[in-house]
Amino acid sequence: MSFAIYVEKLCKSYPGASVPALDGLSLSVPYSEIFGLLGPNGAGKTTTIKILCGLIPADSGTATLFGLNAQQNMPAIKGKLGLVPQHIALYPALTGLENLRYLGRLYNLSETQIRQRSKNLMERLGLEAHADKRVSRYSGGMKRRLNIIASLLHEPELLILDEPTASVDVHSRALILSFLEECRSQGKTIVYTSHQMEEAEQICDTVCIVDEGKMVAQGSPQELISTTSGCRRLEDVFLYHTGHSLRD
Amino acid sequence: MRFAKIIYATIIKEWLILRRDPGGLLILLAMPALLILIMALVQDAPFRDYQNLQLKILVADEDRGTLSEAVATAFHKSPGIELLDSVEGMPLSPVRLRQLLQQGKYKIGLIIPRGAGNELANAANSVANSLSASMSAGKLPQRAPRDSMNIRLLFDPTTRPAFHLAIHAALDKAVSSASMQVLMNRLNKLAGNKQDTTSQERWTAMMDALSIRDEQTGTSMANTQHLNSVQHNVPAWAIFGMFFIVVPLGGHIVREREQGSALRVSLIPGTALGLAIGRILANTILCCLQFIAMCLVGFLVMPLVGLPALDLGAHPWAITPVVIATALCATAYGNLIGSVFRSGIQAVSFGAISIVILSALGGIWVPAEILPKVMQGMARCSPLHWGLEGIQNVILRQGSWADVVLPTTMLLGLSAILLFIGFWGGKKAEESF
Ligand SMILES: Nc1ncnc2c1ncn2[C@@H]1O[C@H](COP(=O)(O)OP(=O)(O)OP(=O)(O)O)[C@@H](O)[C@H]1O
Ligand SMILES: [Mg+2]
Numbered sequence: 220m221s222f223a224i225y226v227e228k229l230c231k232s233y234p235g236a237s238v239p240a241l242d243g244l245s246l247s248v249p250y251s252e253i254f255g256l257l258g259p260n261g262a263g264k265t266t267t268i269k270i271l272c273g274l275i276p277a278d279s280g281t282a283t284l285f286g287l288n289a290q291q292n293m294p295a296i297k298g299k300l301g302l303v304p305q306h307i308a309l310y311p312a313l314t315g316l317e318n319l320r321y322l323g324r325l326y327n328l329s330e331t332q333i334r335q336r337s338k339n340l341m342e343r344l345g346l347e348a349h350a351d352k353r354v355s356r357y358s359g360g361m362k363r364r365l366n367i368i369a370s371l372l373h374e375p376e377l378l379i380l381d382e383p384t385a386s387v388d389v390h391s392r393a394l395i396l397s398f399l400e401e402c403r404s405q406g407k408t409i410v411y412t413s414h415q416m417e418e419a420e421q422i423c424d425t426v427c428i429v430d431e432g433k434m435v436a437q438g439s440p441q442e443l444i445s446t447t448s449g450c451r452r453l454e455d456v457f458l459y460h461t462g463h464s465l466r467d
Numbered sequence: 468m469r470f471a472k473i474i475y476a477t478i479i480k481e482w483l484i485l486r487r488d489p490g491g492l493l494i495l496l497a498m499p500a501l502l503i504l505i506m507a508l509v510q511d512a513p514f515r516d517y518q519n520l521q522l523k524i525l526v527a528d529e530d531r532g533t534l535s536e537a538v539a540t541a542f543h544k545s546p547g548i549e550l551l552d553s554v555e556g557m558p559l560s561p562v563r564l565r566q567l568l569q570q571g572k573y574k575i576g577l578i579i580p581r582g583a584g585n586e587l588a589n590a591a592n593s594v595a596n597s598l599s600a601s602m603s604a605g606k607l608p609q610r611a612p613r614d615s616m617n618i619r620l621l622f623d624p625t626t627r628p629a630f631h632l633a634i635h636a637a638l639d640k641a642v643s644s645a646s647m648q649v650l651m652n653r654l655n656k657l658a659g660n661k662q663d664t665t666s667q668e669r670w671t672a673m674m675d676a677l678s679i680r681d682e683q684t685g686t687s688m689a690n691t692q693h694l695n696s697v698q699h700n701v702p703a704w705a706i707f708g709m710f711f712i713v714v715p716l717g718g719h720i721v722r723e724r725e726q727g728s729a730l731r732v733s734l735i736p737g738t739a740l741g742l743a744i745g746r747i748l749a750n751t752i753l754c755c756l757q758f759i760a761m762c763l764v765g766f767l768v769m770p771l772v773g774l775p776a777l778d779l780g781a782h783p784w785a786i787t788p789v790v791i792a793t794a795l796c797a798t799a800y801g802n803l804i805g806s807v808f809r810s811g812i813q814a815v816s817f818g819a820i821s822i823v824i825l826s827a828l829g830g831i832w833v834p835a836e837i838l839p840k841v842m843q844g845m846a847r848c849s850p851l852h853w854g855l856e857g858i859q860n861v862i863l864r865q866g867s868w869a870d871v872v873l874p875t876t877m878l879l880g881l882s883a884i885l886l887f888i889g890f891w892g893g894k895k896a897e898e899s900f
Contacts, residue, residue: 272734274897297736308727312487313480324476325735325742327469353487369731 221286223377223408224248224271229280231266231432240266242432243280248410248425253403255419256412257457258429259466264412265305267429268381271410272302284377301375305382307362308369311355315346315365318354319372326373333372340368344398360391367395371402378402380411384418396422416454426453428460435460470741477745478752484719485753491715495757499708500764503701507774510696524634525567525576526552527559532584534618537645538577541637548637550577565621574626575634578619586617587646588653595653607653618642697769701777702858703831705761706851709754709793710826713801713818716750720805721814729896743890747798754794782867789857789871792878796850799885806893825849830856853877 224247231241241263248254256264269275270282273293282289284296309318316337323333341347344364354362367383380399384392399409400422413419419426420440427437436443436456443456450456485491524542528535542548552559554567564576592607599606620638622631723729732738765777779786801818808814826832828842829851838846846852857874860866 269897274730294736297734300734302731302734304727304730306727308731310480310484310723310728311726312484317480317483321476321480322731322735324472325732325738327472373735 221250222247222283223250223285224254224410225281225283226267226271227281227283229267229270229282230278231263231270231275232278239278239432241270241277241280244429244432244434245280246427246429246434246437248408250408251403251406252424253399253409253411253422255423255426256410256429257414257416257419257426258412259461261466262429262461263432264429265381266432268302268379268410268412271379272300273297298373299376301370301373301378303367303370303378303380303383305385307354307366309354309362309365312353314351314353315341315357316350318365318369322369323372328372336372336374337368340371343401344368345394360387363387364391364395367398375407377408377410380409382412382414384413384415392418416452416457420453428457430461469737473738473741474745474748477742478749481719481746481749482753485715488715488719491718494711494714495708495753496760498711499704499757499761500768502704502707503761503764504768504772506704507696507700507769508772510700511774522548522575523573524548524550525554525559525564525573526550527561527564527576527578528552529561529581530579530583533649534584534587534642534645535579537648538579538618538638538641541641541644561619568621568623571623571625574623574630576619576621577638578621580617580619583618587642587649591646591649591653594650595657598654599657607657695775697765697774697777698863701761701765701769702862703855705758706793706854706858707822707826707831708761709757709854710797710800710822710851711819712750712754712757712797713804713822714815716798716801717804717808717814717818718811720802721808721811724894724896725811733896747795747802747886750798750801751791751794754797755790758790758794778862780862781865782861785861785866785868785871786858788875789854789861789878792875792882793850793854793857796854796878796882796885799882799889800850803885803889803893806889809894822851826851828852829854847877850878850881853881 226244226246229241229244230239232239244263244267246256256267258264266275270277271284271289273289273296276290285299287296289296310321313321319337319341320333323337328336337350338347341350344367346361346364346368349357349361354365357365363383363385367380370378370380378399383399384395387395396418399411403409403424423440425437425439426443428435428443436447438446440453444450444453447456447459450459485495526535526538539550542550551573554563557563559567561578561580564578567573568576589610592609596606596609618638620635622634720729732742762777762779767776770776804814804818804821808817826849828838828846829849830838830846831851853874857871857878860870860874864870
């Protein structure tokens, strides 16, 4: 079986850090699935994403996307990849539409393409009324939604989202999750991280639980719940594997 | 095609961001315009000191002899100077003169003590005697010189040293020409000639022929008028203002990295060079427009506040390469500042302070020539120095295209270094992730 993402024995230590951020992490993401990357704070989720997007090199191990090595083929991979960073990566002084127009031009889309895609995506995520408002005046939830749209303009095959539902209200969260499901139905592969176990249980086809830079469990939520003794929800599985102690 | 599109899109984006940053616009337009106006007005007075200032010199003349006359004639020729030997209808005594100076009502006083003319005559006699000794002519009465008979020149302590020098020199000349005259008379007397006015006139004419006349080195004529505070301050503070692009630009670059928008665009393949060029181009054009705006202040606003209008010299277009190179250098510096600092506060405060230092070094505040030697060497590292030098070559020294080659080349070289460090040594977008 071929995978959209295949990661093998990935190791990464930041300079000056006493413990490695990634300590032989392996995982595989099937095509056209929603894949949940779960783990406590500091587990190494963001580090994994940085390596997948070619932003930092791994110390050892391999990361393969679409069968291409992430270190060597980044330009080819970047075009098929959409990253939604943990922070709101937009220009606050520009309006929502101006942000999208600028990014669309950088992606070499035609003005018509930019207009159509922006309109569709903004409608889908409930921002059509705010297209001409400056992003600095958006609410937190609106910014999160635009942050996602901005990563989708070039219609990537793979969407990687780092905590897309952090600090949003129930309505925005539901909208974002249903949108991700819709993306999956269009054939996109989605990797996303979250601290919301319920949410992951609800929409993920496969989840991977990471702790201290290592994969501790991978499988479909139902599979993990039924194979781990005494667990009724994904949260139980998570606590079973990662323990109850506080992380930093 | 795609490359041009990236550059175009980036220019539009940079301008939109700047347009919506009122603080940045204030720094770029209002600050230099105000600086130009205020500095030109403040410095206008000292520039005038040497030009058309009406100056009153108090004279307490206790001698009333040939020397007093000579001094009066000497200063009579300088249009800006008026000699006053009485104030409020009362002839001046040395005591009263000192009082008036101390009160600060007048700037300069001259005391000619009783016997000063005689002293001069005595000095002339001794010179004539020693000359005649060698020519075996007769002898004139002579005694030992008395120091107390010197003319006293008094200044209000607030007058500038350069001013002292000028007045002192003028007085010196008056005294020496008077002594020459006396000396001539004595020599005539010794030679047995009768008093002869034509030979005296010839003397005066000869002395005048020997005097020094001021001339500018520029090729064009009426350029004494160029030495005014507008000609100095408009280019100086316009350049200073251009470099203040570091504040908004450095701030924006740090913010884009902090917010992650820099990361987002770095994930778009094949954009790095276009983004860099777009940013540099947008800000360079902006700096050029800013310079034009400051020149307009020089042309249009200066006359409204009673100052002469800016005059760009005989070859105004020759400043174009200097202005463009200065704008590029300012942008490159802003880019560097934004790239190496982690926080916006650090970038902005370092940027602003460093510009003030570089401008002081570069001769924006005071001409670089009056700085110590070491500092003058350091001035050559300041891009503001080269910008000012290039523009002054054209508008003050009346130079043309050939005179801006060196400053322009230096600015381009500095820009290349700054750009190199900024793009290759600066922080990377992914550091914000
Ligand atoms: N730039 C960095 N320099 C040094 N150490 C870092 C850096 N970034 C992350 N780390 C460390 O690496 C480890 C993994 O961090 P990472 O950001 O990948 O965790 P995470 O799973 O994304 O956590 P969270 O859920 O809190 O976002 C942590 O111990 C963190 O302190
Ligand atoms: Mg993280």
